[in-house]
Amino acid sequence: MAIRALKNYELSRHNSYFSAKFHAMASPCELLFDTRDQSLAEWLSEKGVAEVQRIEEKFSRYAxxxxxxxxxxxxxxxxxxDDECYRLLSFAQTCYELSEGMFDLTSGVLRRAWKFDCSDRLPQQHQIDDLLPLVGWEKVRFTDRHIQMQPGMEVDFGGIGKEYAVSSVSDICLHHAPNVSVLVNLGGDIQVTKPRERNLPWRVGIENHKQVIPIIQGALATSGDAKRYLLKNGKRYGHILNPKTGWPIRNAPSSVTTHAPLCVQAGCLATLALLSGKEAEQFLKNQDVKYWCTRT
Structure with missing residues (x-):
């Protein structure tokens, strides 16, 4: 039952918890609070929604x-x-190194050639070739004070920004309400601050895998092409691109969901698995993490 509709979110009361729904980062978002204290739920909602909006306004390439x-x-x-941007860039550097150059924040510029609208319209090779000189994380220079790129290059924080926001909101809620279990859900990327009362799990529906996953603590993140792909002559082209060729990763799963302590970690693992193509499942087994993988 919705009990409060504000400009930024809608708060609802359920049997044993409250939920706050809002829209951010081009996704439906929700915060769940394992408490019957309405004033606390409202206060945490204000804090959480404000933090998501702050991060989006700062790092969105659309702004x-x-x-x-x-x-x-x-x-x-x-x-x-600033320090926050430096930490994100450093995390991107780590992902780049772990993936042997496949996780690349500069590859977003390839969107100029690719339009993943479920049609059969593939770009011409010359369109991709024109953009490849603008791709390459190794060309980026940054310190804790400055970043410098070659003219025409771009960084796209979309590959890590939402997961970072999930973890950041979780930290805020855990700091201000250490005894309350909070589930942060930004477009399907999720983190739970602590176990609920009586150690009950939150139950999360994962659309791409058509199942409900119980989660007591930790994070879930999903990466895939369920709604962003092209289909040409019976061949599917997912939106996860190889930054070295400019073309979609071959033989990748259609969806990967991973479980890790933090959402930034789960998101990184899910994306790296997709970038591994046909070796995705083996990559995840090597990381010794719980995962769900779907192939079409």
């Missing part, structure tokens, strides 16, 4: 006059960054 815009429009000049 104008934010940090991401400044970096992508510097035309080769160095751009001053």
């Amino acid at each position: 104008k006059n934010n940090l991401c815009f400044a970096i992508n429009n510097a035309d080769g000049a160095p751009v001053e960054i």
